[in-house]
Amino acid sequence: MMKRLYGWLAAFLLILALPFLLKPPAESNPAGARRLVAVSPHNEATRYEFENAFRGWYRQRYGETADIEWRNLGGTSEIVRFIDSEFEAAGRVGREGIGIDVFFGGGSFDHARQARKGHLQPCAIRTRHPEWLNPEIMPQQFSGETLHDSEDLWYGCCLSGFGICYNEDLVRSLGTAAPERWEDLARPEFFGRIALADPSKSGSINKAFETLIQEQMAASAARAGLDPGRAGAEELAEGWRTALNLLKRIGANCRYFTDSASKVPLDVAQGNAAAGMCIDFYGRFQSETVEREEGSKRMRYFTPTGGSSFSADPVGILRGAPDAELARRFVEFLLSPEGQRLWNYRIGTPGGPVKYSLRRLPIRKDAYGEAGRPYRSDPDVNPYLQAGSFVYRPGWTGPMFGLIRLLVRAMCIDTHPELVAAGRAIQAAGGPSACPEAMARLEQLPANAEYPAALRETTAALGEKKNEIAITREWTVFFRENYRQAETLARAAADRRRP
């Protein structure tokens, strides 16, 4: 009895001792250092590199030490809710701030909302470094995306885009060609093998969907022999419908919509999905990891030409920041050439990260110059050139940003089982050409989702929460019913074809 007890206790102590034995030397935080409190959804690697580099930069520049106290609350949605509720509480007791200096990371959608709510204060870049705001260094707009606030309230620090990753083995075994454009994800061979990001949970993903819609609208104008700038209501309406039907077909192929940035590239790398939509640096990193660790080139990532959007990952100083001056210096560091190098330089390069390669794209245009080329992890990637061919037209879909999110949710996510069943039945019947009635039913749109007149009214109505819920329900019921009917019609067509 006692022998066994000692045995278990020894095992217990041995397991407990392992992390003690491997413990890294403690980093000392000198007393009296200024402390920046930052709330951030950035991962541990990004936080580590920026904290380390900021310490060095600050000491060299100001001759004193500064530390960062990170507040980690999970993802962006949790952080945004936390900030909102903390400011509400601060207002109740007459406090100016919430004890946090900066909100670092998230999307421009989230920062713009914080700015509108009055939760941000100027970063002083406008007064301290007006030269950085030159469009050749930090343009304010780029391919329809705002990269920094015109009132100096937030600044994009790096860019991220959405591209396509695919598994070469799986694509080959399906007997099809590798995808090259977003439309390719709708190919019938990919049925059940596509993984998509969820636009209802991220402003950046929603932006990518909006870009895809605008690309189809521009294509529609081109088909009519018009320059997109001269496209009329008819061409735009046709492009809108084509885009939504494309999204439905991709949705029917889709295995899931996820809010997890790492899930799509991982599933594609492991062959659980043939192709998917993923954030650029996740795609590149996963592809590199598979090649380095396994010696396999099966996982590919690329940014499709045309119709690709890039969005900013910003920083903003919160109102009532405990150390506003330190916060301003931190923003200055992030936007300085020194801070920008960390995003894409390789480990150990001059001014680069010391422990983790971040593989992200700096916001400053001059960071893509020839001087840094030998040190960059992705020397051939330049978002300002890649997305240059696409012109975003805010007048086409800009006011419908929220509507697109709700429509895609009702059309593809909430009704996903019915959409997949309809897609499966249409394929079993011999494809869209073999059952035109079923396809026509699948492609039906509710009257209040037609472009552009009805949409204007619907967009206005969506401003009221109760209307939003009623309209979303109405759309959900509409699409669900149509998908069910499309499935029935496709089955009937298949029965008719049988000898």
Added chain:
Amino acid sequence: MIRRGWTWLILGLTLAFFVLFFFGPLFQALKGGFLHGGKFTPEFFLEIFRNPIYREGVSNSFRLALATTLLVAALGLPMAFLAARCDFPAKRLLGGLVLVPMVLPPFVGAIGISQMLGRFGALNALLVQLGFLDWSRPVDWLGQGRFWAVAATQALHLYPIFYLNASAALANIDPALEEAAENLGASGGRRFWRITLPLAAPGLFAGGSLVFIWAFTELGTPLMFDYTRVTAVQIYDGIKDIGDNPLPYALVTFMMITSILIYAAGKFLFGRQSAAMLGKSAGAAETRRLTGGPAWLASGLFLLVFLAAALPHLGVILTSFSRGWYQSALPSAWTLGHYREALGHALTLPSIKNSLYYATLALTLDMVLGVAIAYLVVRGNFRGRGLLDLLAMLPLAVPGIVLAFGYIAISQPGRLFAAFNPANNPTLLLIIAYAVRRLPYVVRSVTAGLQQTAEALEESAQNLGASTWHTLRRITLPLISANLIAGGLFAFSFAMLEVSDSLMLAQKQAFFPITKALYELFQILGTGRYVAAALGVWAMLFLTVTILAANSLLGRKLGALFRI
């Protein structure tokens, strides 16, 4: 019999705890589901009944919970009976091994399943090697028959809850009663249905109701299989929605009410009968030595359940040593480097210390509260005891993230618990959050134990001059110790593996528990999942050894329960 003054004192303290640390935060978190423009509105709540997607979500959740509970009972009851009444080869080892689902850490479990059951995963690779499959047509195990796949996976994760509660109930049965039935000519089957099963009913109901509500509100498994039309996933989607969606809060309220109604109906139908026994099984009850085919069948059942339940664990373990694992039954290249990175990371050691501290104190709080509530429910003689019982089950039906938002709200400046704001130090709120969320396991387990123990034993002690406290300490608690251990094990294990409260409340690195360290490592690009798997394996080992070391320390009682 508990004195009236004590009853009111304990009741008052328990209710105060619930009001302050459950209903208060919950109200703060859920009020958004009932407010529009600052005024009360039932609109969002009514939307659940108007929208067919939500109605179907509730119906699917119910069917899933029912299927899971039936599968769990079909697995857990024979296993508990065999463990309690029979001897078979390798029983001691197998009895311990079947508890493995209790030690599966979050985040990495999904990796394990995907590595084993993915299209190019280990199972398909094995089938290809054996010639049963061709790589051009791999089986999509995770994408087929999703309803039953989710139910089966949940059952393989949750059966220990039923198994342990059933084992405790069977251990509490006085063998003399079964012997009496046998002497009166009752056959094996008749004796089981007429004597054993009714006597064990409180424990079976305890296990069954916990499993049902867990499965009804489960998020992770349906998400893993992309089976999204269930209420828990709809709540998660709504909370993550960037459009300030009020529906998830209305849905949480609806899910709580539904869970409680289902529990009350279950209690009315199955949980009312209880037969307290004057005699207790003083030691391990007489066991029958199985031989030949039946013996191997019994061992085979345990082994099969263990192998199926340990599939994700095996996936995690192999991933933690792998440098690449694709289209092969085993990893193609091996390394120990992930362990060096995981265990040597600056986050790891402090998070281990924190988790142990939080989980131990949460367990202590759960034990005190759980025994108090169960005692009042079973031994108290006041109106509303049933209501107190329902109250104790409520935390099971509330998603951790909702409660975490509530805790943040009650600790904001100007609020009652401003001094415990997690931005400064989350220790107290984390301990309370862990304790509240795991309290139902202790309450159910202890309630079942008390229902099986005759009050006359306590009355005898008090007639002989023992005080209430002395009686509790020397008579009641020793009699229900198997139930205390079962409930305590769940409370401790699940507190060590708690996710959503930890992610929200532990904001500073110095206060991270191990689950948050796992989350942070998992986020590292490229090697994150391997490093997280390595820390996950360490956590599994640690929990396993803790349970087994506790077994050795606690000695006979736990041994009687697990037969190890």
